[in-house]
Amino acid sequence: MGADHRAFLEATLPHLDVVYQVARRTAGDGQDPEDLVQETYLRAYAAFGSDRGEHTRAWLAAICLNAARSEARRRRRRPRELPASELLGALPPLRAAGGEAAADVADVVIAGLDARAVSGCLALLPEPQRVCIVLMDVAGYTAAETAEALGCPRGTVLARVHHGRRRLAGLLAEAGVSHGQS
Amino acid sequence: MDSPDRQHQPLAGFLAGKLDAAKARRWDEHLLERGQCWQAVRENRVGRLAAQLLREPAPPGLADRVAFAVEVAAAGRAAAQRPAGVLAHGGGSARAGGCAGRGSRAPRRLWPAWL
Numbered sequence: 001m002g003a004d005h006r007a008f009l010e011a012t013l014p015h016l017d018v019v020y021q022v023a024r025r026t027a028g029d030g031q032d033p034e035d036l037v038q039e040t041y042l043r044a045y046a047a048f049g050s051d052r053g054e055h056t057r058a059w060l061a062a063i064c065l066n067a068a069r070s071e072a073r074r075r076r077r078r079p080r081e082l083p084a085s086e087l088l089g090a091l092p093p094l095r096a097a098g099g100e101a102a103a104d105v106a107d108v109v110i111a112g113l114d115a116r117a118v119s120g121c122l123a124l125l126p127e128p129q130r131v132c133i134v135l136m137d138v139a140g141y142t143a144a145e146t147a148e149a150l151g152c153p154r155g156t157v158l159a160r161v162h163h164g165r166r167r168l169a170g171l172l173a174e175a176g177v178s179h180g181q182s
Numbered sequence: 183m184d185s186p187d188r189q190h191q192p193l194a195g196f197l198a199g200k201l202d203a204a205k206a207r208r209w210d211e212h213l214l215e216r217g218q219c220w221q222a223v224r225e226n227r228v229g230r231l232a233a234q235l236l237r238e239p240a241p242p243g244l245a246d247r248v249a250f251a252v253e254v255a256a257a258g259r260a261a262a263q264r265p266a267g268v269l270a271h272g273g274g275s276a277r278a279g280g281c282a283g284r285g286s287r288a289p290r291r292l293w294p295a296w297l
Contacts, residue, residue, distance in 0.1 A: 005256035009249055020240035034244055041248045042255055118232045137233035143198055158194035165229025166222060172232055
């Protein structure tokens with residue numbers, strides 16, 4: 001046991017928070033995010049020294065996403081495929097702004113943002129959009145880092161984030177209107 | 183193949199602040215004129231704010247747990263690379279001497295309790 005693991009930890013532990021954000025939002029049902037973080041670091045350590053691109057953060061995110069997918073496959077589950085109606089029905093009610101029907105999406109959502117509702121609606125997004133939002137908006141990756149982690153063009157990442165955010169806002173508004181005004 | 187993504191790249195670039203000044207100004211003007219596009223921008227903002235609500239710090243102790251797991255993996259890797267003769271000698275001296283002083287090669291636990 002030598003200096004290599006210390007060098008690895010020095011290079012990667014500063015990114016623990018962002019890796020945890022990714023793990024927290026990509027861990028499948030029944031999968032502990034902390035276990036996923038540990039698995040990510042062990043995989044990263046095993047590959048440390050090989051080419052990891054320019055950004056260690058992006059490299060760690062890619063490993064975390066792969067580890068999450070591997071674990072989901074291993075468990076033979078299909079994550080994030082619950083019927084939308086079922087998940088929306090389980091969401092806590094949001095407070096509708098002013099109680100007016102057909103209020104502006106932004107006003108309704110901002111008035112009643114709730115982390116559990118956001119989490120439930122985020123799970124309803126298609127995986128490409130959800131992953132881009134998790135990396136950029138939740139974990140704080142740049143578009144370039146996200147593109148590197150996912151191996152796709154930066155423009156694609158930006159477009160997916162845009163679509164995903166709009167869809168997320170719409171889902172939240174839908175949940176807020178349907179629960180807050182019935 | 184991914185045409186919806188390509189169609190929205192200019193707006194996405196504008197929202198991410200990635201356009202140059204001239205293009206950004208044209209987008210500003212466009213948004214002032216087109217209510218539908220302005221609505222899309224507002225929804226984008228709401229979605230971003232909502233997603234940012236989900237940020238939470240890593241639990242205390244996670245860094246120690248990860249560091250320990252890596253240390254254990256490093257120890258396992260070192261043990262696997264060590265010549266068999268060295269292992270045998272180390273184990274023998276630990277048994278024979280019963281001494282746990284510096285330089286002894288007493289066997290150590292390679293895996294944490296939770297594994």
